[in-house]
Amino acid sequence: MPTPRFTASATRPAVLLVACLLALGGCAESARLTVTDGTGPNPTLPTPAKTLIPTVNIAPAKGWPAGGSPVAPAGLRVTALAIGLDHPRWLMVLPNGDVLVAESNAPPKPEGSGGIMAWVMGQVMKRAGAGVPSANRITLLRDANGDGVAETRSVLLRDLRSPFGMALIGERLYVANADAVVSYPYKTGDTVITAPATELVQLPAGVNHHWTKNLLASADGSKLYVSVGSNSNVGERGMQAEVGRAAIWEVDVKTGAHRIYGSGLRNPVGMAWDASGKALWTVVNERDELGSDLVPDYLTSVKDGGFYGWPYSYYGQTVDVRVQPPRPDLVASAIKPDYALGPHTGSLGLASSSGNALGAPFASGMFVGQHGSWNRRPHSGYKVIFVPFQGGQPSGQPVDVLTGFLSAQGDALGRPVGVAVDTRGALLVADDVGNVIWRVSAQP
Template sequence: MRIDSPRQTSAAHAVALAAALACFAVPASAQPNMEKLKGMKVASTDLNIPLVPQTGANADAIKANLKRIKLPPGFQISLYAVVPDARHMAVAPSTNMLFVGTRKTTVWAVTNRNSGDAATEVKSFAPSLKFSNPNGVCWTKDGVLIVAEHNRVLSFPAAEFFYEGPDVAVGEILPQGKLIPPEEESFNHGARTCRIGPDGMLYITMGQPFNVPPRDKLDLYKQWGIGGIVRMNLDGSKREVYATGVRNSVGMDFNPKDGTLWFTDNQTDGMGDDIPAGEINRATKAGQFFGYPWKQGKTRITEFGYDKDPLPANIVDPQVYTIAHAADLGMVFYTGKSFPAKYQGGIFSAQHGSWNRTKPVGAQVLFTSLKPDGTADKTEVFAEGWLDDTGLYRGRPVDVAVAKDGSLLISDDFAGAIYRVTYTAP
């Protein structure tokens, strides 16, 4: 009798899942390679995928810039990987690797083959597919990688095992044009993020494309969850709008202790350097409204006369107010054990830095502790120095993720890098 290893069993389950996903109807406009891969067919001829160089002048310059970064005592930062345009990260469940989204056309597979202090290999994932703004990446509990693009959501069973070649098993949770109406596609605020909730459903943040949405768009956006968060089953069914009143969230995570969903929000431009405040929010149930476009932070929105309206009832105020126009993006609850007790169970969040300010701010990582009741306590700067004294951005943090060993990973789409923060008791 043959007994498969757990890894073989997992892979076999993933292949079966991919075959099931392939049965969904596909629009006639689907990419030819998508059709082949859904049918478990070969779509490529060259099995060699070029690697991103991890040494040389560029890597040395990034390492030199890290000497400017200030951290609390006992913490160290190093270059983990050179990853062009690195945005949101998804740490693989079973192997020492992660997948990294971008706002361009590539998802990166980052592998650490020797379990050392830095990645050993970076290459594009599923290059036989054509991605479009594949910013959002996340994992299901059984090892399926989800990629949330601007207007499509894909699934890749056992991606951490099948990533070596250009052709991978793939399914469409939502085909192209089904996440938002195609006529609402925009170059602005199109980067999605995703998470799997405690309920097993897929959650996706949906930024709205305007600086401030016109009144004639509000009903449509509420219907689709644009300017909010939607959730659905992993086959795309039972889609519903989970939260509304959000301008452009590009980061969220579930608190593993109580299952509440926390998310960042980006501020309205053109209102001055110091307003509106940035936000980190907490959703405790479906259907909550977070105030936009009538209110953001503590500020009433003046465009289209929203400040003249009475405030809608039942606005859920932010848990954390951050400095205006620092561009709060990715966030994660720290579930590791290698950092001091102070940080365990708290939130790390990345500030990208905004264009809409006369004096630049941001380009740092924050830490927020929680009270015993699960609400936010204090927020402080954890890592800073990517914005130098001359106002020059030497890096722009996008996302944070907890590695298997408890270290903290930070992505930077400006420098094209992922950093690793570790702790050694002083």
């Protein structure tokens, strides 16, 4: 595959230095953009906005004031399952009701990697509350008395490598570190695992433009699906740096043999099976530096062998002219995503509505945790939404499930990431700025 050449002016060090200074000062965007919703099966795609410098508009991480919490719709209530965690990113509910939380952050960058752009992003991440060392652990929460508050907290696994996705198959617990999928023996009720890890398959690591790796087990437990984000915005490091990336892998649990299941997915994170258990769905973070209203993040089913455009095109056959040389052959095969979630929403968490007890409006569809924008005016995301399904496909407008993560002053009181439905039908939400696991349940 030819190596793309990234020609945007943002690669020039002098321009990037200006971007650094303006990012810290909260500069206004240099071009007037048309605000568009960018949601649904057929989103409006405006003309790319060409600006001298990339838009940077991060909501500074403040955390919740005493007694503060997100806001749920009428008929639902919000409580804290656990507080005082260390950057909780991802969730998994075990069959016995225990909840696993990956407390994690990005791994250290390789020596000398990234240059000025890495410095810019480092400043952005610090303001977003992500510039802290990774706790590198998985914590187990147990609410034995069913009051919605975990009275037991135990470090199940420690000394991991930026862990994220988790999956249980039989009596093996699988964990996706930033650089490999590993497994451990697990028995129902375990609160600590001391056995050494068994490596199943290595994963692309290195510079780690996108470091999170997620896991989803097949219904029969024979396969693991692993999401691997790109190593760049639009291939500016060359496609050799993208081998195995911007893709979902299918991994044989017995042998570790793997293949690319779906590709051209810039940064797929959350994955879930639909109600039938047959269609794999994912949420994808799309590319940057085309303006505040491009490109919509999206929710889509993933076809075996399907290609979804990155980096050569977006939302089907819309060509990204920054990538040179072009690949019209690949663009022609690009599959249009099923449902747009809005530009720069940071849609990360994904959970099927199956088993939830929140009431009829949430009977069929997907919950999505939107971490929030860092490069859009106005802010987008910073909430949990529900995408209703009909006939196995998204239908209608998204419904807000949790809001209030942004203050009136534009500060981030919290930022939602992973979402999961617990064994009693409540929705759990990992908040990596508030360091809380929120629990959304129906009012008695």
